[in-house]
Amino acid sequence: MSETTKEGLLEALQERREKSMEVGQVDNASLYAGSPMYYYCKHCGVQVAVKPEDWYEDPPPSTCADCQELLDKGWHDGEKPEFPLWTGPAGRIPNLVDE
Numbered sequence: 444m445s446e447t448t449k450e451g452l453l454e455a456l457q458e459r460r461e462k463s464m465e466v467g468q469v470d471n472a473s474l475y476a477g478s479p480m481y482y483y484c485k486h487c488g489v490q491v492a493v494k495p496e497d498w499y500e501d502p503p504p505s506t507c508a509d510c511q512e513l514l515d516k517g518w519h520d521g522e523k524p525e526f527p528l529w530t531g532p533a534g535r536i537p538n539l540v541d542e
C-alpha cells in the first residue's frame with residue numbers, strides 16, 4: 444500500500460497516536476525553570492517543536508506536517524485524543540525534533 448493513499452496516511456496517523464500513547468507528553472509546567480518547552484501535535488501527539496522557555500516569537504505549530512496534510516486533503520478524522528504525560532526523568536526527555 445502506498446504511503447500517500449488515504450488508507451496509508453490514516454494508518455500512519457494511528458501509528459503516531461499509538462507511539463504517543465506509549466511515550467507520553469512532557470508537562471511543561473512540571474519542568475524546572477529554564478527548561479525547554481515541548482510542543483505536540485494536538486491530533487497525534489508527536490513533538491512538533493522544542494523551544495527555549497523564553498521563546499516568544501512565532502508560536503509553534505499545533506499540528507504536525509503529516510496531520511496538516513491529512514487536514515488539507517479533508518481526510519483527517521479531526522480527533523484530538525488525550526495523551527498521557529511523560530513520566531520518565533526530566534533528563535531523559537526524548538527530543539524528537541530536528542532543528
Ligand SMILES: [Zn+2]
Binds near residue numbers: 509511
Ligand atoms: Zn499530528
